[in-house]
Amino acid sequence: MSANQEKVVVVGAGLMGTGIAHAFASSGFSTLLVDTNSAALAQARASIEKIFTDGVRLGKVSEEKAHQSLANLLTCGDLSEAAIGANVLVETVSEQLAVKKAVIGQAAPLLADDAIIATNTSALSVTEIAASVDCADRVVGMHFFNPVHKMKLVELVRGLATSDEVVARTRTLCEQIGKTSIVVNESPGLTTSRMSALLGNEAMWMLQEGTATAEDIDTALRLGFNHPMGPLELGDLTGWDTRLSVLRYLHQTLGEKFRPCPLIIKMVAAGRLGRKSGHGVYRYEEGKQVPGSGLKASAL
Ligand SMILES: NC(=O)c1ccc[n+]([C@@H]2O[C@H](COP(=O)([O-])OP(=O)(O)OC[C@H]3O[C@@H](n4cnc5c(N)ncnc54)[C@H](O)[C@@H]3O)[C@@H](O)[C@H]2O)c1
Structure with missing residues (x-):
């Protein structure tokens, strides 16, 4: 037809x-x-x-x-x-x-x-x-x-x-x-949410450990792998509360590798949900990311 x-x-x-x-x-x-x-x-x-x-x-x-x-x-x-x-x-x-x-x-x-x-x-x-x-x-x-x-x-x-x-x-x-x-x-997180959740979680572990700055982690994925945005920027866009509930579900269904990074739990408790609350890993003013505002490892 x-x-x-x-x-x-x-x-x-x-x-x-x-x-x-x-x-x-x-x-x-x-x-x-x-x-x-x-x-x-x-x-x-x-x-x-x-x-x-x-x-x-x-x-x-x-x-x-x-x-x-x-x-x-x-x-x-x-x-x-x-x-x-x-x-x-x-x-x-x-x-x-x-x-x-x-x-x-x-x-x-x-x-x-x-x-x-x-x-x-x-x-x-x-x-x-x-x-x-x-x-x-x-x-x-x-x-x-x-x-x-x-x-x-x-x-x-x-x-x-x-x-x-x-x-x-x-x-x-x-x-x-x-x-x-x-x-x-049918499988938890299908392909997209499952991979994206893992990547975003790993980026938060690196930020928590002080491996690199938030800006550099995002730049690595944008310029090294041609991702249109970095995993921390993407988490700010999705909302860390949504990210956390997806991770908790995947942790429960697929196991340990999806255990949410404690920094995500801390950010959600602080109300730093991302773009929608004006502050996540980065700060936002009039919908725009404030340059240099990435969460510093020294502040954790
Ligand atoms: N937002 C996203 O990025 C996204 C991406 C992929 C899939 N989804 C899925 O798509 C679905 C819709 O998400 P959304 O973001 O468009 O939600 P939304 O809240 O913007 O829209 C849902 C709409 O459904 C209507 N509705 C509720 N009950 C109804 C009923 N019984 N009969 C007719 N209309 C009814 C509501 O009035 C509302 O307009 C959800 O299952 C969501 O998980 C969302």
């Missing part, structure tokens, strides 16, 4: 749902974005319009293509109405198992018989989410990255019951929306 004959329902019009709906609509899919919060729907539509307006201004997309893509996008407050006959459902509601199960449970009987049912969960079990429906073979993880319109990767997550056929069809779907997919068997 070609993209423009397929109907895609994206449930959850938050940060990620906005980007995912944009990806499908701009790739020719008839896209319905659903949320229980009408303000979130209005905000999502405005954000998608802005991505297109910016794209036209920067010459990345033609006015005609932007117009056609916007025409592919509808918003809706009623999941039961939106789900009828849809070929693909991507749920990207808040990260709570009960909410995700309820959404998929409500939509599944209304979708097309062979519909792909995808969840954008970052950390919950796809197998457990799939247990809420009697078509668990069609439930797959589709882990997108933020901001979706810039990030090329989708980690496809195979739950216990996910069929090979559904994995293959979901990979094709990713290609159709211009994304590169990798396939991961």
Whole structure:
């Protein structure tokens, strides 16, 4: 089936749902974005319009293509109405198992018989989410990255019951929306969060031990390995509280190598969460990192 004959329902019009709906609509899919919060729907539509307006201004997309893509996008407050006959459902509601199960449970009987049912969960079990429906073979993880319109990767997550056929069809779907997919068997932290958590934790151990300054650790990874940002800068962006909860989960599930560095625990206790609190490893003023503000080993 070609993209423009397929109907895609994206449930959850938050940060990620906005980007995912944009990806499908701009790739020719008839896209319905659903949320229980009408303000979130209005905000999502405005954000998608802005991505297109910016794209036209920067010459990345033609006015005609932007117009056609916007025409592919509808918003809706009623999941039961939106789900009828849809070929693909991507749920990207808040990260709570009960909410995700309820959404998929409500939509599944209304979708097309062979519909792909995808969840954008970052950390919950796809197998457990799939247990809420009697078509668990069609439930797959589709882990997108933020901001979706810039990030090329989708980690496809195979739950216990996910069929090979559904994995293959979901990979094709990713290609159709211009994304590169990798396939991961359900496992804590998948590939990305698991590696990123380990790298960020190790950088904090080095900072705590006084191996190098924060600035030099970040510069090492940026210039030595071509990472777009250093691990400490990335931790400040993600938030050390989020980092700590991921590390604690990975420590509990995968073992000792993920034991959170005590410096992270200390920073979170001090409220130095990163950019969002204005102070993490670095200090931030008006959203900009203050040069030379990296946490000094002598201050630990
Ligand atoms: N933020 C990220 O960087 C990121 C990256 C990858 C995956 N994720 C995952 O994507 C999902 C969404 O994250 P987000 O950052 O977009 O969250 P968000 O809080 O920005 O948006 C969630 C949206 O879901 C809506 N919602 C909640 N319950 C609903 C329901 N029953 N029916 C319809 N809509 C409902 C809310 O109104 C809200 O608009 C989560 O599972 C998260 O773990 C997030």
